[in-house]
Amino acid sequence: MMFWRLVFQLLRRSRGRLVVAMLAIVSGAAVISALLNLDLGVQNKLTQEFRSLGANIVISPANGPPTMEGAATPSLMREDEVLHSLQRLQSPQVVAAVPYLYIVARTQDTPVVVTGTWLDQAQKIEPTWKLEGNWISSRDDESHCLIGRAVARQLHLAPDGQLKLDYVNRTTQCTVAGVVDAGGTADNQVFANLHTVQSLANLPGQIGLVQISVSGAPENVADYAARLAAALPSGAQLRPIRQVTEAEGSLLGRIQFLIISMVVLILILTAFCVLGTMAALAMERRKDVGLMKSLGGSISRIMGLFLAEVGVLGAVGGLIGAILGVTLSYWMGLRVFGAAISPRWEIFPVTILLMIVVAMAGALPLRTLGDVKPAVILRGE
Amino acid sequence: MFARLVKESFVRNPRRKLLTAAALVVGMAVTTATLTIALEVGDRLAREFRSLGANLLVTPESDTLPVEIGGVDYRPVDEGAYLKEADLGKLKTIFWRHNIFGFTPFLDVPASASDQQDKSPAPVTLVGTWYEHNVPVPDGTTFKTGVRVTHPWWKIEGRWFADDADECVLGAAFAGRVPGIRPGRTIYVREQGVDGKTAATVTPLMVTGIVSADDAEDKAILVPLSVAQRISGHVGEFRQLFVSALTKPADALAERGERAQYDKNIQLTPTEYDRWFCSPYISSISYQIKTVLPGTDVHAIRRVAETEGRVLDRVGTLLWLVTLAALVAAALAVAATSATTVLERQAEIGVMKALGASNALVNGIFLAEQVLLAIIGGVIGFIAGTALARILGTSVFGSPASPRLILLPIVLALAAIVAIAGSLLPLRRAAHFEPALILRGG
Numbered sequence: 001m002m003f004w005r006l007v008f009q010l011l012r013r014s015r016g017r018l019v020v021a022m023l024a025i026v027s028g029a030a031v032i033s034a035l036l037n038l039d040l041g042v043q044n045k046l047t048q049e050f051r052s053l054g055a056n057i058v059i060s061p062a063n064g065p066p067t068m069e070g071a072a073t074p075s076l077m078r079e080d081e082v083l084h085s086l087q088r089l090q091s092p093q094v095v096a097a098v099p100y101l102y103i104v105a106r107t108q109d110t111p112v113v114v115t116g117t118w119l120d121q122a123q124k125i126e127p128t129w130k131l132e133g134n135w136i137s138s139r140d141d142e143s144h145c146l147i148g149r150a151v152a153r154q155l156h157l158a159p160d161g162q163l164k165l166d167y168v169n170r171t172t173q174c175t176v177a178g179v180v181d182a183g184g185t186a187d188n189q190v191f192a193n194l195h196t197v198q199s200l201a202n203l204p205g206q207i208g209l210v211q212i213s214v215s216g217a218p219e220n221v222a223d224y225a226a227r228l229a230a231a232l233p234s235g236a237q238l239r240p241i242r243q244v245t246e247a248e249g250s251l252l253g254r255i256q257f258l259i260i261s262m263v264v265l266i267l268i269l270t271a272f273c274v275l276g277t278m279a280a281l282a283m284e285r286r287k288d289v290g291l292m293k294s295l296g297g298s299i300s301r302i303m304g305l306f307l308a309e310v311g312v313l314g315a316v317g318g319l320i321g322a323i324l325g326v327t328l329s330y331w332m333g334l335r336v337f338g339a340a341i342s343p344r345w346e347i348f349p350v351t352i353l354l355m356i357v358v359a360m361a362g363a364l365p366l367r368t369l370g371d372v373k374p375a376v377i378l379r380g381e
Numbered sequence: 382m383f384a385r386l387v388k389e390s391f392v393r394n395p396r397r398k399l400l401t402a403a404a405l406v407v408g409m410a411v412t413t414a415t416l417t418i419a420l421e422v423g424d425r426l427a428r429e430f431r432s433l434g435a436n437l438l439v440t441p442e443s444d445t446l447p448v449e450i451g452g453v454d455y456r457p458v459d460e461g462a463y464l465k466e467a468d469l470g471k472l473k474t475i476f477w478r479h480n481i482f483g484f485t486p487f488l489d490v491p492a493s494a495s496d497q498q499d500k501s502p503a504p505v506t507l508v509g510t511w512y513e514h515n516v517p518v519p520d521g522t523t524f525k526t527g528v529r530v531t532h533p534w535w536k537i538e539g540r541w542f543a544d545d546a547d548e549c550v551l552g553a554a555f556a557g558r559v560p561g562i563r564p565g566r567t568i569y570v571r572e573q574g575v576d577g578k579t580a581a582t583v584t585p586l587m588v589t590g591i592v593s594a595d596d597a598e599d600k601a602i603l604v605p606l607s608v609a610q611r612i613s614g615h616v617g618e619f620r621q622l623f624v625s626a627l628t629k630p631a632d633a634l635a636e637r638g639e640r641a642q643y644d645k646n647i648q649l650t651p652t653e654y655d656r657w658f659c660s661p662y663i664s665s666i667s668y669q670i671k672t673v674l675p676g677t678d679v680h681a682i683r684r685v686a687e688t689e690g691r692v693l694d695r696v697g698t699l700l701w702l703v704t705l706a707a708l709v710a711a712a713l714a715v716a717a718t719s720a721t722t723v724l725e726r727q728a729e730i731g732v733m734k735a736l737g738a739s740n741a742l743v744n745g746i747f748l749a750e751q752v753l754l755a756i757i758g759g760v761i762g763f764i765a766g767t768a769l770a771r772i773l774g775t776s777v778f779g780s781p782a783s784p785r786l787i788l789l790p791i792v793l794a795l796a797a798i799v800a801i802a803g804s805l806l807p808l809r810r811a812a813h814f815e816p817a818l819i820l821r822g823g
Binding site for chain 1: 438445447448536684687706717778
């Protein structure tokens with residue numbers, strides 16, 4: 001009882017000095033917790049940014065038995081089988097999973113690649129496409145299609161134009177909903193309803209490819225890919241798009257490392273700051289120590305008193321700082337990524353603990369108090 | 382006298398200066414390191430992004446519609462337009478030539494192949510390209526480039542073909558279909574003509590490796606560009622060029638500059654035009670490529686270019702915020718420790734005042750000490766920080782960040798301001814001290 005009353009007396013009496021120490025601890029804790037929270041959130045946010053690279057996993061028909069004959073016939077897989085295994089492994093990580101069927105049809109006597117797909121998912125799997133016209137919002141819309149920029153130029157088509165597609169002896173027609181500027185091969189293709197293309201090519205229920213865009217850290221993506229690969233039917237095989245996964249992995253690693261090293265540096269600085277203020281506090285306490293010793297207080301008791309004082313300071317400062325810091329990182333997230341970074345609760349105990357440790361380390365000069373001669377101190381030297 | 386007082390203080394009691402000096406050194410080292418890295422990170426990360434491969438695609442302007450599925454062109458070889466290989470050196474003469482990281486021409490030839498000369502051949506696409514090719518540049522130098530630079534994720538088992546040799550590299554999927562094929566064996570290829578007929582000339586090619594590209598090239602045979610040109614009869618020509626260029630994230634000006642090229646309603650002012658032309662935007666680089674390679678269409682590969690721009694923008698802002706945090710932390714640390722030093726020396730202040738020193742003199746002495754300390758600490762901190770930035774640069778990006786002397790005055794000024802600001806408050810308090818009280822120890 002007496003112990004804590006003394007602690008509070010000490011805290012109350014030297015208010016000015018404590019405000020400075022508190023300020024140091026609070027600002028240190030705020031910076032550290034903001035950066036820790038940001039660092040945990042950054043990977044999450046950046047992997048989402050990387051999704052604009054499009055698919056990072058594809059499922060394609062498995063290679064047949066080794067033979068050199070029939071190389072040109074495109075291999076296909078069963079739509080229902082593949083989609084079934086995808087559905088069984090539904091995960092919030094999957095941004096989009098879209099089936100494709102490619103055929104070469106003719107329009108106005110020009111051969112053109114026609115891609116049958118789920119048009120409502122186009123924007124999700126290829127977020128960088130620029131569109132002139134309208135997106136197609138329904139997966140069952142068989143009357144509209146999207147065309148690539150080069151196709152539009154070659155065939156003199158604009159949104160709302162009519163496109164007639166011939167394949168051997170079948171014909172279909174669709175209204176151009178929009179012209180796609182993709183900066184890539186998609187510029188040379190026509191995108192139509194999967195079902196329309198399947199019936200045009202007389203390949204009901206067949207697809208040539210599934211593109212999947214999976215968000216998350218590289219190891220999570222690899223994990224999902226492994227689980228999906230195991231669940232696929234025998235006619236299909238999965239492969240990661242290394243161009244995307246490798247580059248993403250290495251870039252994320254570098255950015256992460258950079259931020260972590262910055263955080264460590266700032267941590268050292270903050271420790272210095274708190275250390276400096278605590279050392280000053282200890283200096284001021286010399287007189288109190290002299291008095292206590294002359295009144296017969298044991299050194300361990302006096303040290304306990306001061307450590308408790310410093311501990312309370314660290315805990316309170318750490319808590320306030322952590323609240324400030326998490327708010328700060330929330331704001332930084334809005335500023336940098338346009339989306340708030342949600343607070344991580346584990347930040348709070350970590351920051352508070354860190355601040356207590358740093359504050360106690362700052363109180364180390366108190367150790368010398370053991371040598372204090374009460375008479376000398378009280379005389380004022 | 383004043384100078385002597387300051388000097389004495391340093392000589393007599395160096396231990397007391399230790400804490401402030403250490404805080405200054407560490408604070409300024411961190412400031413220097415974070416600023417050096419922040420100044421450089423955009424360039425470095427942009428370079429890292431080149432591991433995504435090409436961000437520009439050059440195709441003939443008057444081309445027929447490519448019939449391309451998964452990267453392999455199914456158009457007959459006689460259809461469509463071609464580009465001249467001899468012009469490629471000009472890419473290294475544009476304004477932003479140093480930002481052209483690499484480029485690779487491609488020529489796809491429909492062909493048929495068999496692993497024995499008398500066996501019936503199977504249709505396959507020959508992809509003519511460069512692995513590492515020396516391109517003569519008009520200024521007399523050469524530039525080494527190829528898929529090694531533009532497609533760094535392609536993995537080879539065995540070795541790549543030598544430029545111009547009758548060698549080939551098999552795509553992994555194609556190799557999987559040929560029983561018993563391995564590096565060292567020979568593959569016999571013939572061109573597949575427009576009408577689907579196979580040409581009579583057979584070209585034997587030695588297999589040197591098996592490549593996995595994770596793309597359509599896996600189903601094809603990769604050959605040196607010159608071999609593809611010879612087989613197809615299109616000597617000195619190619620069909621597609623992938624360019625990997627270091628670019629700056631697009632902003633409003635880049636957007637306007639790009640649109641001004643086809644939209645008559647948008648006009649850039651001459652200053653805007655100069656600024657646009659002289660910034661390494663993807664739109665200005667593609668414009669410059671189009672000028673040296675007339676008759677071509679230059680597209681940004683939007684997927685790569687936009688992702689790069691977005692991520693670079695965000696990481697850049699993030700890093701500046703972190704640098705700001707480091708600056709604040711450094712300032713706090715230095716200020717806190719300088720305050721401590723002043724407090725520690727109350728007795729000294731008491732003696733000075735008792736001997737008749739004015740408050741102004743006391744402040745002057747202390748501030749002069751702090752500034753001296755700040756300069757020494759700042760210089761050491763700058764050196765340490767530069768070393769730190771080198772280490773950080775090496776471990777993050779594989780090459781050290783270059784030192785920036787421009788930061789030295791900034792760091793020194795910062796150190797002085799922070800050290801003075803930190804001691805001002807306790808000095809103001811010291812001005813109210815009664816010398817007698819302090820000397821008695823009250």
